[in-house]
Amino acid sequence: DADVTQTPRNRITKTGKRIMLECSQTKGHDRMYWYRQDPGLGLRLIYYSFDVKDINKGEISDGYSVSRQAQAKFSLSLESAIPNQTALYFCATSDFARTNTGELFFGEGSRLTVL
Amino acid sequence: GENVEQHPSTLSVQEGDSAVIKCTYSDSASNYFPWYKQELGKRPQLIIDIRSNVGEKKDQRIAVTLNKTAKHFSLHITETQPEDSAVYFCAVSTGANNLFFGTGTRLTVIP
Numbered sequence: 001d002a003d004v005t006q007t008p009r010n011r012i013t014k015t016g017k018r019i020m021l022e023c024s025q026t027k028g029h030d031r032m033y034w035y036r037q038d039p040g041l042g043l044r045l046i047y048y049s050f051d052v053k054d055i056n057k058g059e060i061s062d063g064y065s066v067s068r069q070a071q072a073k074f075s076l077s078l079e080s081a082i083p084n085q086t087a088l089y090f091c092a093t094s095d096f097a098r099t100n101t102g103e104l105f106f107g108e109g110s111r112l113t114v115l
Numbered sequence: 116g117e118n119v120e121q122h123p124s125t126l127s128v129q130e131g132d133s134a135v136i137k138c139t140y141s142d143s144a145s146n147y148f149p150w151y152k153q154e155l156g157k158r159p160q161l162i163i164d165i166r167s168n169v170g171e172k173k174d175q176r177i178a179v180t181l182n183k184t185a186k187h188f189s190l191h192i193t194e195t196q197p198e199d200s201a202v203y204f205c206a207v208s209t210g211a212n213n214l215f216f217g218t219g220t221r222l223t224v225i226p
Contacts, residue, residue, distance in 0.1 A: 033213070040124070040218060040219075041218060042121075042204060042216040042217055042218040042219050043159070043204065043216040044216070045213055045214075045215075048213055058213070059215075090158065090159070101147065101164070102147055102149070102208045102213070102214050103149065103161050103164065104151075104159075104161070104214060106158040106159050106160070107158060108157075108158050109158060
């Protein structure tokens with residue numbers, strides 16, 4: 001079954017450490033996104049990519065970087081993690097090129113705790 | 116960017132009653148309005164969406180209404196059931212642009 005897969009699902013790390021969250025998809029979608037979810041704040045966009053050569057900042061990109069290694073892979077990096085980056089991170093895809101809608105398909109989420 | 120406000124933040128209803136969640140947005144060019152449901156510990160999933168050229172859309176017990184003049188849209192759930200308990204997010208986009216999400220409503224359906 002085509003899906004969006006995130007690794008790791010849970011990670012505890014210390015302040016100052018470099019962390020990478022990985023996302024891969026078997027849906028064949030063109031667009032990929034990284035969102036952050038915090039209680040009471042909803043889902044906020046960190047970075048997005050419309051194709052392999054396209055990377056764009058979202059609402060809250062400071063402290064994060066991304067890499068679109070292939071159409072199916074989009075990774076999020078925290079170069080030097082800090083406690084207020086503790087959150088649930090979601091990768092998402094959309095098939096905009098074919099459907100012309102912004103419907104998002106989310107991965108299962110990666111819970112990151114920075115001590 | 117787009118400013119999306121969602122109310123209420125929490126909502127409790129008796130099983131069988133109706134639930135209404137409302138969102139307002141700021142960009143009059145917005146033209147796509149989806150609603151996502153997130154069950155506890157799960158990923159958000161689309162439950163219904165509406166485009167700006169339609170005023171209302173219904174799918175079984177859920178419906179969405181859009182008032183473009185007032186820049187607000189609402190999710191209506193009728194005959195609520197315990198499995199409707201979840202966090203609901205509205206979102207807004209302007210065509211090819213990205214989705215901006217509301218802050219979420221935690222719905223609890225009391226059996």
